[in-house]
Amino acid sequence: MVYTGCGEGDETLMHAIRDCPCAIGVWNLMISDSAYVGFFSTVKKLTHIAWNPPDAKFLKLNTGGSVLNNSMLTACAGLFRDKWNLC
Secondary structure, three states: EEEEOOOOEOOOOOHHHHHHHHHHHHHHHHHHHHHHHHHHHHOOOOOOOOOOOOOOOOOEEEEEEEOOOOOOOOOEEEEEOOOOOOO
């Protein structure tokens, strides 16, 4: 499927945020000349990532966190999950 934002390239996340001609114009304003070549020549590789449930007798704790650069703003969260996603 062709990306509808520009009418070029496949409709992928990488195209929308990096390879689309519309996005390249924005990146050109933000990336230094020394980083430009490495940024746009990165190998495009898709990796499927999936959550696997734990065995029936176990729980799995999924966690995440973030921090806003140059500030004291932070956040974190966690979620216990069982094989059937009931907890």
